[in-house]
Amino acid sequence: MSTTSLIKNRLPLAAQILAFLGLVFVVSWFLDIRALLQLFPDLPGIKFNSAVLLALTGICCWSWLSDKAVAVARILAALILATASLSLAQDFLQVNLGLDELIVEDGIGRAEGSPTPGRIPGMTAIIYLLFGSSLLLFTASRPRPFLGQILLHGISLLTFIALMGYLMKVPDFYTLSFLTGISPSIALIWFVFSLLLTLQHAHLGVTGLLIGDKKGSILARRLTPRIILALVAISFAWMQVQRLDLIQVDFGIALFALSILVVGLFLVWDAAAWLNRSDEKRVKAEHELLLAKQNLEKMVEIRNQELKGILDSAAVSIIATDKNGLIRHFSKGAERMLGYAADEVVGKAKPEQFHLPIEVQAKAAQMSRELGRPVQWHDVFTLYPLQGKVHSDEWNYLRKDGSTFPVQLNVSQIRSDNGKHLGFIGIATDITQLSSSRKELKDLLDKLESKNKQLLNFAHIISHNLRSPVITLDALVKFYKTEEEEGQKEELFGLVEQVIKNLLSSMEETIDILKVQEDTDQKIEAVSLAEVYEKTKTALIGKIREYAAEVQVDFGDMPTLHFSKSYLESVFLNLMSNALKYRHPDRPPLLSIRSGIDQGNPFLLFSDNGLGIDLKKHGGKVFGMNKTFHKNPDSKGVGLYLVKTQLESLGARISLESQVDEGTTFRVDFLADAAVR
Known part of the structure; x- marks a missing residue:
């Protein structure tokens, strides 16, 4: 995560800290803790109304930044704007509306003989006016974030001028000549907070310029702090020399201008050197990128040639089409199988011409029954691929000479890296030998099934036609051995002869059938x-x-x-x-x-x-x-x-x-x- 994003995520916390500081100053007024209200005895302190507005500002920003209650943020912003406007109106119109000491009497101001005790300093009021306006622009039903960002930049600029005034001891900088001076504590707080708040819309205004990743932004980030530091240092030194009356005014002005010129030239030289180094790196990077591109193109060409060689040498037919079904690739395997040259079909024909119409129509009817809706013949090969599936089936391909042969065809969709439909690819394998082997296997299975049935019949013949007479014959022989009367023996012997004749007849029938199977x-x-x-x-x-x-x-x-x-x-x-x-x-x-x-x-x-x-x-x-x-x-x-x-x-x-x-x-x-x- 970038530093900007990290700070942006912490803005609600910064708003809570601001609200806390405002409440501390408010409590300090009630408890009369002057050390917190006026850190520097000779400089303006924090007024009660200013402390209240600071606390309201923190609550307002927290409600807005955390999306807790944007409506509340809008109401508080309007209240801050109204209060600051009324306070400024008192200064411009020279009237007292009773706002300054409405809640707390300004004992510090009265002790110092202030003509308007308790009144928010004019520069501070302008800051709150700018803030209230900017937040209303940010939270409006039709937001104007760019204008709101410009107003925040205005706050940063005013507070920076005030801080420079305190640093250089120039009261006109923090009072704007005609207004009451802003407290250095409020100036510092608002300078830091206004800079942080601009990160909520970091791509807008000066903030967008300074934190961008383009060369102009990088150069701005490089030059801005250096220019500010150089001007502050030179101005501070010039002010000190002037106050000590070490040099004449004319010479001092000339020296100040010359110093700014020298520092400016140095900064320009440094920026130019940095740009030259960046340009050298860019040229080097572009050269390396060009070499990498050339090498990549060579590698791609080699891979394409290798792939083409593999596809052309494969014993399969590979036909690729565009999204309208027109052939755009016809492999060598397809040429060998179908008898067409690639030039005869690429860009001129569709794969349907290699199929038997009666087969395609029969397949369309079958798919219609399976799916429960009509399927047209021209959708047979593309219906499933368009759903992300592979259409795999056996077909008879039609050669140029009119002959046919069986193939196993797999059709799938061709997509780009972003999922865009580009066409279809069909890979067909000649299964003539497989079909012949299947037929032979089926014939063998049929014969095997027939043999199994015959074996069952033979088992029945043996168990029923032959086994029963043998058992009967065995029983008659036993009776014959135990029988003593001659008449009964002759009768039993006659039965034995009859059983033997039946047995011989059954054996002859069985032998005839066996002869048929074996012959x-x-x-x-x-x-x-x-x-x-x-x-x-x-x-x-x-x-x-x-x-x-x-x-x-x-x-x-x-x-x-x-x-x-x-x-x-x-x-x-x-x-x-x-x-x-x-x-x-x-x-x-x-x-x-x-x-x-x-x-x-x-x-x-x-x-x-x-x-x-x-x-x-x-x-x-x-x-x-x-x-x-x-x-x-x-x-x-x-x-x-x-x-x-x-x-x-x-x-x-x-x-x-x-x-x-x-x-x-x-x-x-x-x-x-x-x-x-």
Whole structure:
């Protein structure tokens, strides 16, 4: 904290000290302590009214400086101004208004034969008048602090003249020739206090000139005390020489003038020397500053080149825009990725041209749903950065040649040191390899999930289809060993044979399924659907005739399919046999088989008019292992599970639609490359 600020903070304390001194003088009047009221017997003393005004001045300044009660300060200032004005009016108008001894009789003045005992000295009254006026200017509803500061300077000047008068023993200085002389104590108190009080508005008037940090202020602080001291010393010496009558008047005046001239020249020389030294320091500092600036510019240029090299060598695209979105930086990485030269886009294009419009619009719709308010497509990349966030998302960049590639794009806002918005910067990384790795990972996870499901099914097969017959077989063998009657033994042996047949059947089914899972090297070839159908029809011809079934076939849209022939035969056999097995008892079976291509993907449809399946009840179990939905003795729940497993092992999918008592339609969708073109 500066000395000026420190003193300014202590001004309320100075006002309290002033009020205390005034009260001391007031009490001294009541107690008749003349030593305090008149320190110098031959010089004016402190009048009672002057002591009262001094105490009021302290209270007034304390109320103003500490912001305790500015209104009270204004009232007291007006009272001080009025009292001082009335006292001065008595001197100028040669009247007695009864103010001088209104409270206390001036015994000292009467003893000295004063014509106006108790009256405030004229010069003292002027000081209080100036103070009251200045404080009213400071505390007015529309303050005039500069004028108030000038009035305080007037007080400092008057009290300085009075003090010089006492020092040099020139009464005209402290009485102003026509007024009653001011007390030296009051003059000293007011000289110090008026100087301190100007620090409340230290930037105004002479105070502002003396305490400023510019060269003029520094020079003023340097010269002012020296000039004052020199003039006081010379004047005091001249006065003493004149009083002792050591030299003639003319010679004394000439000597006084010459002394002032010599001292003035010395002070001018000293000021000029100081200014020259300051100027040399300034020139040196400017030279050093210029060198530092040049070095800094070189360092900045080097850092910019290094940064540009780093950015250009980075395997990322860096695109910076101005606040309107126009590209102003296009890195080498961006040139390599997008196929544009920087000259083609800088100052001419916006980053939106590197994006697919359909992706941007979809993102705008998504953000609108998330935020619950409309988001325009051109705000997609800047909405979050303008909120101080980073927009990070995956996009497909559009190259100059029209090809696309996936990137991870991070967009953030560019701000100046003072927080002003300058533009945006987008940093994009090519994630083609990452996307490919993600797809491979997803495929592996899908396969792993499929394998886990298969393992659960196999566990079910082992625990249910195989374990139960083995336990039953073990029990029958024990019964056979303990049974003595031959008839019962033969019956038990027959049961054992039946259990063994069931066990072998379950094992064969399990082996068939295991073969599907393990047989990943199926031969993919062009398979004629008509040939597969004919072979299946021959295998089922007995049942077809027995049930008077009608089969409608249409392979015109896709007669041939790239697939595993054995798996395709299994699909035809299981789905056609199911249509016959689960026929409706009230009508002959009708089976329709059709092939086609839907949006480039081949498919097969198997439709029947059989019993149908309640999908609301059994929809999630249709393709499960050992899942049956009709009371058919031949139902084992293996065929559809086997078909599904075979198809999915080669990337195909099977689904169904069904209505109870109306029939079922199975749809098999193959991969696009299975179509023969």
